[in-house]
Amino acid sequence: MKAWVVERQKKIEEHPLVLKNLPVPEPGEHEIRVKVTHCGICRTDLHIAEGDIPLSKVPIVPGHEIVGIVDSLGTHANRFSVGDRVGVSWLNSTCGTCKYCLRGDENYCPSIKRTGYDVDGGFAEYVLVHEDYAFDLRNVSLSSENLAPIMCPGITGHYAFRISGIENGERLGMLGFGPTAYYILRVAKSMGMEVYISTRSPEHKKIAKKYGADWVGNIAQEDFPHKVDAFIYFPATGKLVERALANTVPAATLVLGAVTMSPIYIENYTANLWGRTVKTIYQVRRDYGAEFIKLADKLNLDIEKEIVSFEDVPNAMVRLKQGKIKGMVQVIKF
Ligand SMILES: [Zn+2]
Ligand SMILES: [Zn+2]
Incomplete structure (x- = not known):
């Protein structure tokens, strides 16, 4: 072969x-x-x-x-x-x-x-x-064309979404807008959540807006309009982790999606880390995968x-x- x-x-x-x-x-x-x-x-x-x-x-x-x-x-x-x-x-x-x-x-x-x-x-x-x-x-x-990317960014995104603990009616923030964030956005909007996306790419900003993001900008430069209940962070740079945390409520969960990461520094523990839960996505699980395939089919993603x-x-x-x-x-x- x-x-x-x-x-x-x-x-x-x-x-x-x-x-x-x-x-x-x-x-x-x-x-x-x-x-x-x-x-x-x-x-x-x-x-x-x-x-x-x-x-x-x-x-x-x-x-x-x-x-x-x-x-x-x-x-x-x-x-x-x-x-x-x-x-x-x-x-x-x-x-x-x-x-x-x-x-x-x-x-x-x-x-x-x-x-x-x-x-x-x-x-x-x-x-x-x-x-x-x-x-x-x-x-x-x-279609199989649509299912292939679901096998990684789709089910990984669902894993991140599930462990973020976010619930209907809450606010979700994301940093980095690749295919994984795209699938999360589609699902979160289908559930009526408010979603804020931080990305530098003009092309990604356009796609995020097209699929219903409630705010699109760059948290390196400005804050979200409201603090969020969960934050999913994709880049492999630790530089913006504290900025992400600063845009969350104290009860929030931060999920890190990267496999490698440059150093993370938290300067203001009390304001930005105290109370929060930090989790990472690790490999893939079948239960979340099967659940997401069903959901993606229902939403015709x-x-x-x-x-x-x-x-x-x-x-x-x-x-x-x-x-x-x-x-x-x-x-x-x-
Ligand atoms: Zn992959
Ligand atoms: Zn085992």
């Missing part, structure tokens, strides 16, 4: 992705093989290719926003049939027996296997996944996207790095 492989991490302009012809993988006992029809390209794939995150498996096929058709079953796999549509996210499998798995915190499982990082991912014609960790898309009416051919993946990732993509996300169509 054709696959884009990272063997050596380097700047995306120096082509860390190499086209290889790999054997079609055989599913293990409880695995299914999925013929990939769509795979979203994520900023995490860029970090993996460029070396911002160390490689876990060498060589590795990136890609963890996968939609495809079940094509072969392991000897003990019986959840799906050949021909069923499924989704595959970052969460490829966990041990199922550790204390975190048993209490429903599978994202903290020390034996977690991540698609496109610990095991080969969706920048290839076929992927393997433990059958219990595939998302069931048989009764979902959203689409997203402005650039469709990328398999051959164009390396160039598409250069465009992603340069901020030159058309729409909010890129989706490879096989």
Whole structure:
């Protein structure tokens, strides 16, 4: 099968992705093989290719926003049939027996296997996944093009939204407006919340306004019109964390979405941190994922996207790095 492989991490302009012809993988006992029809390209794939995150498996096929058709079953796999549509996210499998798995915190499982990082991912014609960790898309009416980005920014956004503890009628603030914030905005507005977005990008400001943000600006320069009950913060710079906290009520929760972060300094503890709860998004959980897929289907959630051919993946990732993509996300169509 054709696959884009990272063997050596380097700047995306120096082509860390190499086209290889790999054997079609055989599913293990409880695995299914999925013929990939769509795979979203994520900023995490860029970090993996460029070396911002160390490689876990060498060589590795990136890609963890996968939609495809079940094509072969392991000897003990019986959840799906050949021909069923499924989704595959970052969460490829966990041990199922550790204390975190048993209490429903599978994202903290020390034996977690991540698609496109610990095991080969969706920048290839076929992927393997433990059958219990595939998302069931048989009764979902959203198109596969719209479902692929839901497999990462969609379900990650829902995770952040849920742990923020925000409730109907409350105010939500967000800093950074990528696809994850976009999905949160769509859901929050469907629930009648007031949403304030801080972003520097004029293009993102336009999209945030178009989809109903109640205030769009830049909290580096000005305050929100009101203090918010929850704040979801995406950038990898710690510089604005105190500014974000300063725009929250003392009972608020701040959720940090980044994987890496420059130092965070809090100068005024009493005014800006006292009372608040700070949480981070860590990996992905199936319960929030399945819940979000249902919700996205009900709301018919689409997203402005650039469709990328398999051959164009390396160039598409250069465009992603340069901020030159058309729409909010890129989706490879096989
Ligand atoms: Zn992702
Ligand atoms: Zn476990």
